[in-house]
Amino acid sequence: MACYLDDLGPEAIWLLKHLQLAPPRQISDVYWRVTDVMRNDVPHLSPRNTLREAGLLMRETELGALPVLDGQRLIGVLPRDLLADRYLALLDVTLRVERDLATARQALNGVVLAGRPDAQLRGQVWVGTFSPKEARRCIQPGDVVIVEDDSELQRATIEAGAGCVIVARNAPVAQEIIELAQAHGTVLLRTPRSSLAAAALLEQSGAVEHFMEHDSVTVNPNDLLNEAQQHLRQNRLASIPVIDDNGTYQGLLLRRVLVPQDRRRVILTDHNHSSQAAAGVAESEIIAIIDHHNLGGLRTLQPLSMQIEAVGCSCTLIAEAYRRSGITPSPQIAGAMLGAILSDTVQFRSPTTTPRDREMAAWLAELSEQEIENLAHQLFRARLPNPVPPPDWWVSRDWKAYTFGNTSIGIAQMELVDVEERMPPLEELRTALRFQTHREGLTTSLLLLTDILDQFSLLIAADQAGEQIAERAFGRRFAEGKLRLPGVMSRKKQVLPPIAAAITGAARM
Missing domain, CATH: 3.10.580.10 (CBS-domain)
Structure with a gap:
């Protein structure tokens, strides 16, 4: 089952709709649920x-x-x-029933010999093991009496005012008994069941x-x-x-699910840091990791299949696995993987792009019948919603946190066109960065605004600590709250390594 964390970006939403693919299931954790x-x-x-x-x-x-x-x-x-x-109530001498005649007749597979079809049975149930004299003394008006082949007992129960007389084992009933029942307004019902079975079935005929x-x-x-x-x-x-x-x-x-469940089997794609993974991953059985990022500190409970390679997109590795296995993905899946490669490599402009990315993109374009230039253009246009979203959206949309020694830093990235004209006010972005830093308990954070077509990035820091780290990393000074980085397109390859070096270098000083 394919799942995703956080929210789908506008680019992904557009691509799924364009390819007529249902979105994966959104999750916040991988714990077992009902x-x-x-x-x-x-x-x-x-x-x-x-x-x-x-x-x-x-x-x-x-x-x-x-x-x-x-x-x-x-x-x-x-x-x-x-x-x-x-069922235990059958042993109770005061067993009472409240049934309509139709239900009782059906339960007993009986035949009505006398009485109104719409009659209601209400009263104590008696199994006629007593004498006619005892019947006249015990039976109250409206009671239900089960008898067998005893015409005197049949007569006595009717004369005592029974509301219903059930004749068990298809015992014979004289015409005069039928006429007596009619005269007294007593229901007379004959059944092939035994007396005990009739009592049980009568009790069991009650509506749930x-x-x-x-x-x-x-x-x-x-x-x-x-x-x-x-x-x-x-x-x-x-x-x-x-x-x-x-x-x-x-x-x-x-209740049988109380038996301890197997650990959930999980495959991680495009991430392997514990801070980026779903809650509960550490307690799950990670059976594989397919990624193109640096190796994180995630620990597993047992050996697993791991493929982490320096390509521009994880979907390049997945597409290669398809082709290596001799499996042809559907046009929709091929189109989705192609869109991911074009997005991650910024249509092959990113320095993380490899010949393998280009080769898989060409193969997927052929399978999906998508034209690369046109698909990439539509993807990039879809990145920014209309109207322009608030600053917290820019900070949280593509956010990743990293830890180097005692320093934890968040680095968000937005890849757009005409970024300087479309970005929110600088101070509002810094405020959103500070809020995100505080919420996640980090040391500081940065926002990388990348212009896809003009191939440069603007780096914004949450605070002075972030600016100092960035200035050490790139050897440049912030101007008007921004650090301009010509040719910098990749967070993973061009931003994260110098940031990590600046942090670890400062720690050794």
């Missing part, structure tokens, strides 16, 4: 599903709880423990909405997995529903 392990293929219940249907589904899926949805909205959760409680838990714990897809696991442990849950910011059900986080 969305990485949740199940979105788990069956769910509707409010009108019966407890029996829920139980069968739980047995089939081996899940400890099922979400209850109304459309895409979560309205409750039915845990397995609740089903177990309902009457038994589910309404106030269930939920998590968001973007929640950190370790925090969601704490909810599972603390609440002793089999699963937790996953609900997005719009309140829409997204899936289920299962």
Whole structure:
């Protein structure tokens, strides 16, 4: 999965749109999140599903709880423990039901012999193991009585005022019993089930909405997995529903994810400094690094594949890997890599440009059917949004921090055309630089404004400390808050080395 940090620049946004490519996924860290392990293929219940249907589904899926949805909205959760409680209720002599006749008939696979089709069953459930005399004494008006092949008991229950008499095992029912039930307004239902099975099925025919838990714990897809696991442990849950910011059900986080997860496998491209990497990279399994910058202080937990070479763009290395493997990238991917090479090398004007960059650019241009000169021109025009953004955008858009001994320095770069006419006021840029320096806890910071076509750069420092470092590095003096550097185009090759030398040289003095 392709990901990126921070925000996409206007140049990248234009290129993706031009090539009709969906943007990668934006991340701030590589920690495991709920969305990485949740199940979105788990069956769910509707409010009108019966407890029996829920139980069968739980047995089939081996899940400890099922979400209850109304459309895409979560309205409750039915845990397995609740089903177990309902089954134990069958042992309760005061078991009561509240069902419509249609639901009971369907659950029992029964036939209605007497009574109104829209009747409601409300009352205590009796399994008729008593005598007719006991029936007349115990049964209350509206109760539900399950009997078998005992016409006297059938008669007694009806005369006692039972609301529903269920005749089990398809036992015979005399016509006079049917007529008696009609006269008393009693529902008479015959089922092939046994008495015990009929009682169980009657209990299990209740709609899920009457038994589910309404106030269930939920998590968001973007929640950190370790925090969601704490909810599972603390609440002793089999699963937790996953609900997005719009309140829409997204899936289920299962307890089985409490098993320690493998470290996330990560490939770093175009960076390898820990200060530039996503949070959590140090705890991840870095399996490869593809870069064209200097080697940073990033530590890995195990050996890895590393390719760091002095070319103008990391996409040159990736394109070479495509060709070396005999794989032809799609025209869109080829166009994206071509755009990256043209951007990084400033259309081959940067001193970091190598023959390998030119060779891969020509190959990718052929595959993508993009004309190099035209694509580069459109890319450079797209670099600066309209209207001109505020100073903090200029400072943070392409910002990198470096540490040399006890000195940490941030160096931002903006590559534009007509830079002196389009840059914000100098003091506003210095203020933005100081704010960025303070926010990141650095010693100082610099902003490199590079004019792509006229091939020079202006260097601006956050403070006097930054100016002193830059003056030692380049042997020039700042004039009106700016240091003009003719021919300087590359931060990596022309700015960073002398800055590093100036800092380390001062430290040895």
